[in-house]
Amino acid sequence: xxxxxxxxxxxxxxxxxxxxxxxxxxxxxxxxxxxxxxxxxxxxxxxxxxxxxxxxxxxxxxxxxxxxxxxxxxxxxxxxxxxxxxxxxxxxxxxxxxxxxxxxxxxxxxxxxxxxxxxxxxxxxxxxxxxxxxxxxxxxxxxxxxxxxxxxxxxxxxxxxxxxxxxxxxxxxxxxxxxxxxxxxxxxxxxxxxxxxxxxxxxxxxxxxxxxxxxxx
Amino acid sequence: xxxxxxxxxxxxxxxxxxxxxxxxxxxxxxxxxxxxxxxxxxxxxxxxxxxxxxxxxxxxxxxxxxxxxxxxxxxxxxxxxxxxxxxxxxxxxxxxxxxxxxxxxxxxxxxxxxxxxxxxxxxxxxxxxxxxxxxxxxxxxxxxxxxxxxxxxxxxxxxxxxxxxxxxxxxxxxxxxxxxxxxxxxxxxxxxxxxxxxxxxxxxxxxxxxxxxxxxx
Numbered sequence: 001x002x003x004x005x006x007x008x009x010x011x012x013x014x015x016x017x018x019x020x021x022x023x024x025x026x027x028x029x030x031x032x033x034x035x036x037x038x039x040x041x042x043x044x045x046x047x048x049x050x051x052x053x054x055x056x057x058x059x060x061x062x063x064x065x066x067x068x069x070x071x072x073x074x075x076x077x078x079x080x081x082x083x084x085x086x087x088x089x090x091x092x093x094x095x096x097x098x099x100x101x102x103x104x105x106x107x108x109x110x111x112x113x114x115x116x117x118x119x120x121x122x123x124x125x126x127x128x129x130x131x132x133x134x135x136x137x138x139x140x141x142x143x144x145x146x147x148x149x150x151x152x153x154x155x156x157x158x159x160x161x162x163x164x165x166x167x168x169x170x171x172x173x174x175x176x177x178x179x180x181x182x183x184x185x186x187x188x189x190x191x192x193x194x195x196x197x198x199x200x201x202x203x204x205x206x207x208x209x210x211x212x213x214x215x216x217x
Numbered sequence: 218x219x220x221x222x223x224x225x226x227x228x229x230x231x232x233x234x235x236x237x238x239x240x241x242x243x244x245x246x247x248x249x250x251x252x253x254x255x256x257x258x259x260x261x262x263x264x265x266x267x268x269x270x271x272x273x274x275x276x277x278x279x280x281x282x283x284x285x286x287x288x289x290x291x292x293x294x295x296x297x298x299x300x301x302x303x304x305x306x307x308x309x310x311x312x313x314x315x316x317x318x319x320x321x322x323x324x325x326x327x328x329x330x331x332x333x334x335x336x337x338x339x340x341x342x343x344x345x346x347x348x349x350x351x352x353x354x355x356x357x358x359x360x361x362x363x364x365x366x367x368x369x370x371x372x373x374x375x376x377x378x379x380x381x382x383x384x385x386x387x388x389x390x391x392x393x394x395x396x397x398x399x400x401x402x403x404x405x406x407x408x409x410x411x412x413x414x415x416x417x418x419x420x421x422x423x424x425x426x427x428x429x430x431x432x433x434x
Contacts, residue, residue, distance in 0.1 A: 047248050202390050
C-alpha cells in the first residue's frame, strides 16, 4: 500500500508522526513524505524539522493520503497548487484522510462537501464553511474519507485503519508494539471534560491564532 | 527550561515526538535536538528523517535531557562518545529522562544503577544487566530520573512532567491542546491484556531484532 503524508511548514509533528508510527508498521506499507519541495520543513513551533523525500510533482498517485494539521494548514486552504494536487491524488486513492486541521485542506479542495468530518475541537465548526458536516467524534469516516480529531487522535485513527485493513491480529500487534495503553495523568483531553476555564482560555487563544494565520482581522 | 532531545539513526520517531509535542508547549520551554552531527538522522524504518540542530559537542548543559528509544539505541550502549556526553550532561540536569529503550542508554552510562526504571515491555528485563531495577509501570520516577515505557508512553510521561513542573492548569491546557483523550480501538496495548499469541510472537520478533542490533549470536 502506497501511503503519502503531506508535509508543510507549520505542521504539528505529532499529527503526522502518530499515524506514521502505526501505518508504517502495516504489512506492505510504503511510506513517502511529500512537500512543496523535497527537503526540510519546520513544524509549528519552528523548532523540530522533518524532511520531505518527494516534491508534490514527484507524487502522482497513492493508495492512502494523510494530511496532518497545524497552523500551517491555513495558507494551504488558499494555495491552489496544493489543492489541485490534493484533488488529483484523491482521484487515485482508496482512502483520503486527515488529522486535526488537515481536514480543512481536504475541505478547501472540495472533497468534504456534504460529508461528515472532524478536526481539532476548537476549529471543527468552521468546516461547515466548506459544506462539510462538523462531527464531534474522535475518528469520523464517510465513504473513503476519514478525518481524525486534534493532534493525538491520529494514533487512534491509524489503529482503526490498521484494524480495518489488516484485521485484529495485525492491529493488536502494532498497538502492543508501540505499547499504546494510554494512561493520561489528568482527564482533560476532551473539551467536554476539561475544566471550563481551561477550555475557554484555550479556545480564545487558538481562535485568535487561527484568524491570524488566515489573515482575518 | 532548556530541554534537549538526543536524536540518533534508528530512533523511533514517536518516542521523541510524543513528549516533544507536550514539553515544547510548557511555558519557557527551549527545545534543541542534538545528534552526532548537526544534520539529518533517519528513523528506525529508514523512511522518516528528522533534523538535529546541534552536534553533541555544541551542547554542554541542559535542564531536561530526553533520550528516546528505537533499535538505534543498541549501538549507543557501547558508544563511549555518546555515553560520556550523557554522563556530562546528566551532571547539569535537573531531570534526566528516557522513553522506551532510551533507558538503556542511561543505564549503559551508569546512571540507573540501583534505580527503578522501565523501558519497552519486551526489553525491560535486560535493564537488570546494568544494575537497574526493571519496573513494570508506564512512567517510572526515581530521584531525578524518569523513564517511560514503550513508544507512546512518552506522551503520558510528558504530561506527568508538565503537571509536576507547572501544575494542573498548564498540564490540562496542553492535554486539551493536543486533544489527548485516547480511544484505542482494541485493548491490546498492554502485554498483560494483549492476546497471548500476539504477545509471544512479538516478543520473539523483537528479541531477535534486539540481539541482531546488539551483535549477539
